[in-house]
Amino acid sequence: MTFDELIRRSQEACDALSEADDGLKREILAHAGNRWSLGVVHALGVAGTLRHSDLARRLEGVTQRMLTRTLRQLERDGLISRHDHREVPPRVDYSLTDLGRGLLTGMMPLWAWVIDNAESFRDARSRFDREQA
Amino acid sequence: MTFDELIRRSQEACDALSEADDGLKREILAHAGNRWSLGVVHALGVAGTLRHSDLARRLEGVTQRMLTRTLRQLERDGLISRHDHREVPPRVDYSLTDLGRGLLTGMMPLWAWVIDNAESFRDARSRFDREQA
């Protein structure tokens, strides 16, 4: 598909959008851009099921507060499911929902593209910063 | 490609990532999640070249401040190019770079996926909110 065809289709899709849908799209993408969301989704995609402490170990630098907040947000978005075993000591584990797996799948091409063009991004940025100086 | 194969590949890709690349990925996605970025990129994809005031008209509700800020950010990321005609009154127009077109292309599948699953997102959220009550 050419770029123009792609644009035409996206134009049609956009015209068909309700304002609520457009807000939803931005919201989901905004969540995906949050500090730890992608890391959590990816870790769960790789491991299948993980406990809170497992995730804390895998996401180096995350605090309990931010991990909990991120998990709640992802759960609210329906991307992960939370299972509380109701034991003492506490045992809670998380896994991707079908929706979460779908997001991960849908993100891959974009992700790969960003990595492939990492150098272009760095070049563009350093050029911009130089010109501003 | 199955989900597991996809995960395995993303795992390999992730292992190969420098920490800087990972930060870059998050940063680009965070910018994509910003309030007006996608709208600007999409509008430029559709129209080709637009002036500041054209964009302001197309993005209903945007303020001059946020539009300028968004344009600077996108320009710094190398996604759009800015051409100042240096006339009086001022005349500045914006268009997508190859990198910007690439981002738009890469975003389409994800975008379409979010729209396709809009109802699932709403269901998940209302279920979550009900259970919290």
Next chain:
DNA sequence: CCGCATCCTATACGATACTG
């Protein structure tokens, strides 16, 4: 027309300490 300066609110993110 385009952009900036100023002032404001909301929230992401983090450090730290605490609870069942």
Next chain:
DNA sequence: CAGTATCGTATAGGATGCGG
């Protein structure tokens, strides 16, 4: 172990007015 509470800073986003 999982989560909450409280503190702080940084930044997104907006309203409004000024200037080349």
